[in-house]
Amino acid sequence: MKKGFFSFVLSLILILSLSFSSYASTNTENVIDDNSSIVQIYEEGMEITELEEGIFEVKFPLIKTEKSEDIVNQSVAVGSITFTLYGYTNNIQNLYNVVYVIRASEPVNGIMGNLTITNTSILFPTTYFQQSINRSFPATTLYYGDAGNVVIPYEVKQVRLNFRNSRMYFLSYGWTSGINLSSLHNVN
Numbered sequence: 001m002k003k004g005f006f007s008f009v010l011s012l013i014l015i016l017s018l019s020f021s022s023y024a025s026t027n028t029e030n031v032i033d034d035n036s037s038i039v040q041i042y043e044e045g046m047e048i049t050e051l052e053e054g055i056f057e058v059k060f061p062l063i064k065t066e067k068s069e070d071i072v073n074q075s076v077a078v079g080s081i082t083f084t085l086y087g088y089t090n091n092i093q094n095l096y097n098v099v100y101v102i103r104a105s106e107p108v109n110g111i112m113g114n115l116t117i118t119n120t121s122i123l124f125p126t127t128y129f130q131q132s133i134n135r136s137f138p139a140t141t142l143y144y145g146d147a148g149n150v151v152i153p154y155e156v157k158q159v160r161l162n163f164r165n166s167r168m169y170f171l172s173y174g175w176t177s178g179i180n181l182s183s184l185h186n187v188n
Helices: 001-017
Strands: 028-032 038-040 047-052 057-070 073-088 097-119 127-151 158-170 174-177 181-186
Touching: 073 158, 073 181
Parallel strands: none
Antiparallel strands: 028 038, 038 047, 047 057, 057 073, 073 097, 097 127, 097 158, 158 174, 158 181
16 A cells, blocks of 8 residues: 555656656846836846736847858848737636737837637636737738737636747848746636
8 A cells, every 4th residue: 555655646746747847047137127017138138027916028139141251241130029918808807818019119010920819727728719820911010900809717816828939020030039938827
């Protein structure tokens, strides 16, 4: 009996240890901006800022080089996308509208990526929303988009929003890959 219980505990520990993601170490620098929020700047030039609890803004640079008379000039285009869940859509308590805001330093006219919303469980994840986003819009530096609606059960208090394989189309540079976004959002 003890041997079976001990084997069960070791198996559970092994499963839990394998389910946690490992992260590569990168050099980051924490900076406090004008609004007293912490901004993490990664060595590649990416910035991640928590705007509100569970709402993050990610800026990723694109460096374009132009060679002119052996002088290299660099210009940087920065774009960010912020996702928000708005509750009580159509006066239904657990129906949420998923919206996003794109801000860019230079005109963009397209975005692509895979958006999923799941619960926060490691052992039993449940997907509530999964959609591939491929939007074109008139060139702008500020764009508001609607990704759709999601029903989240009443008993769920927090969800994880993931935006993977993100890309933005800058008119000057073309398609630019972004980082994978993952943020927690409080609901219900």
